[in-house]
Amino acid sequence: MKIISYIFPLSVAFVVSGCLSTVPTPKERKDSLLLLKNQEFEEVDIKTSSFNLLSLQKTQKNCKDKDLRVYIEGDGLAWITRNTISSDPTPVNPTALKLMNQDKYECKIYLARPCQYISSLECNSKYWTGNRFDNKVIKSYDESLNKLKSSYKNKSFTLIGYSGGGAVASLVSAQRKDVSKLITVAGNLDTEKWTTMHNISKLDESLNPADFSKNLENIEQYHLIGNQDEIIPKEVFLSYYSKFKKRDKINYLYLDATHNCCWEEPYKKFLDKLKLSK
Numbered sequence: 043m044k045i046i047s048y049i050f051p052l053s054v055a056f057v058v059s060g061c062l063s064t065v066p067t068p069k070e071r072k073d074s075l076l077l078l079k080n081q082e083f084e085e086v087d088i089k090t091s092s093f094n095l096l097s098l099q100k101t102q103k104n105c106k107d108k109d110l111r112v113y114i115e116g117d118g119l120a121w122i123t124r125n126t127i128s129s130d131p132t133p134v135n136p137t138a139l140k141l142m143n144q145d146k147y148e149c150k151i152y153l154a155r156p157c158q159y160i161s162s163l164e165c166n167s168k169y170w171t172g173n174r175f176d177n178k179v180i181k182s183y184d185e186s187l188n189k190l191k192s193s194y195k196n197k198s199f200t201l202i203g204y205s206g207g208g209a210v211a212s213l214v215s216a217q218r219k220d221v222s223k224l225i226t227v228a229g230n231l232d233t234e235k236w237t238t239m240h241n242i243s244k245l246d247e248s249l250n251p252a253d254f255s256k257n258l259e260n261i262e263q264y265h266l267i268g269n270q271d272e273i274i275p276k277e278v279f280l281s282y283y284s285k286f287k288k289r290d291k292i293n294y295l296y297l298d299a300t301h302n303c304c305w306e307e308p309y310k311k312f313l314d315k316l317k318l319s320k
Contacts, residue, residue, distance in 0.1 A: 071133065071134055075133075078140065078143065079098050084098070084100075085097075085098060090181070092164055092178050095160070095183070096158065100148075109199065110194055110196040112187070112211075114207035115137070115153065115155050116205030117131065117206035119131055119133060130157070131170035133158060138203070138204040138207055141204060144313065147318070151190065172248065173247040175210065176247050180210065183214045199218070200225065201225070208229020208251075209230045215257075215261055216251070216254035216258050223263070224263045228268055228273075228274050232250065232278050232281040236274060252282045259286055265292070265293070266309065273302075
């Protein structure tokens with residue numbers, strides 16, 4: 043076990059989070075994504091046996107035999123209020139894309155979650171609520187990585203997941219042999235602990251990353267945890283961590299951030315510190 047002890051200060055002004063008085067339309071949310079993307083990237087819909095996943099990829103692919111970094115988005119706008127399910131989970135704030143924008147590494151892509159930015163007959167609200175990490179969802183990412191590997195001819199993957207995307211990244215890593223690194227930012231790594239802490243419905247139809255410690259113990263892991271994160275507090279990670287008998291490859295950092303605010307600069311410094319930015 044290695045604890046990286048440095049803590050980054052907040053780099054932007056404090057933001058008071060609250061309920062949105064007007065929720066941007068799905069089109070407005072997608073327009074925001076496209077405004078945030080680097081001009082070198084284009085939108086590519088990846089078709090799997092279940093869902094189509096929106097990705098942002100570079101038109102020039104010079105990643106043969108290299109490591110491909112895949113940034114996986116969080117749960118997005120899954121709920122409007124505590125008791126009201128959103129009709130469309132497309133994020134208002136695409137944090138995983140903002141993290142990718144801090145990464146200078148050339149071989150990288152962005153992957154949204156099922157039904158974010160894309161409408162299809164498969165889109166049922168259970169896939170951004172109770173079934174958000176079920177076998178069907180995880181299979182769609184496994185198939186997507188296979189397609190990417192066929193296209194990019196890369197040697198391996200580093201999977202980076204924000205919030206619920208951290209759970210997806212962990213679960214996909216647990217069943218593949220070509221994941222070199224797993225990085226999570228405010229990751230939901232023990233869904234049983236998370237639902238118990240918040241006294242909310244258990245994700246009974248979903249897989250729980252904490253149940254796959256044996257499959258994950260030999261993968262190099264980095265977990266970034268917000269000291270002020272009240273949505274996925276540090277206890278969720280610590281519960282995940284406690285499930286491992288072998289912990290020498292697990293690194294974690296406590297950073298001065300909330301769940302939704304101010305991850306970009308700390309993430310950039312994290313990459314620079316570990317010389318992962320090139």
